[in-house]
Amino acid sequence: MGRPSPYMVVAGRSDAVGMESINGGNVGYYNSLMDAAWSHCGSSSCVIITNPKGFRTQSRFHIHYRHQSGYGKSLKSKMEAKVCHAQGWHHGDFPCGGQAKLFSGHVGAMSAAMGSGGIGSAGVSxxxxxxxxxxxxILVTYHCSIEHSIAIVPAH
Known part of the structure; x- marks a missing residue:
């Protein structure tokens, strides 16, 4: 399976620092960045990832899109078992105290994540x-990064 290349979307706006920059007035911009990542990796083997404040390698808001690792596939299966036939946000043995919810079709990912509560200190996958x-x-996680465990990380 080939990896998507490149593997990241970086915000063009200088005020787009991270998840803590997202609010009701600008969430559309962040949804459009997620859509750009989705256009590169929108298959069932993909995961699109943002990291929370304190767990990023650069100061500009960026989104990783990658193929799932073995653990990523396992986590997706665990989430599907909880959310595919149930409504609402679900907790339970997800990494970083996370909560997950199923949305129909392709959604505005950041708008959807905002429905979980505050996302300023969260990561969204x-x-x-x-x-x-x-x-x-949508999986919203708190105060840690799951990027390197759920995704195949390309060699630099």
Missing amino acids: VWPQACGGHGTI
């Missing part, structure tokens, strides 16, 4: 084509 291709799982 988007799992396209979940639940047999019928929806998207």
Whole structure:
């Protein structure tokens, strides 16, 4: 399986620092960045990832899009077991105290994540084509990064 290349979308706006920059007035801009990442990696084997404040390698807001690692596939299966046939946000043995929810089709990922509560200190991962291709799982995690455990990290 080939890796998507490149593997990152970086915000063009200088005031786009990180998840803590997102609010109701600018969430559309961040949704458009997630859509750009999704356009590069929107299959069921992909995951789209943002890291929370304190767990980033650069100061400008950026989104990673990558193929899932073995653990990423396992986590997706665990989330699907909880959310595919149930509504609302679900907690339970997800990394970093995370909560997950299934959304129908392709969604405005950051707007959807905001529905979980505050996302300023959170990371957001988007799992396209979940639940047999019928929806998207949004996983909101807190105070840690799961990027290197859920995704195949390209060599630099």
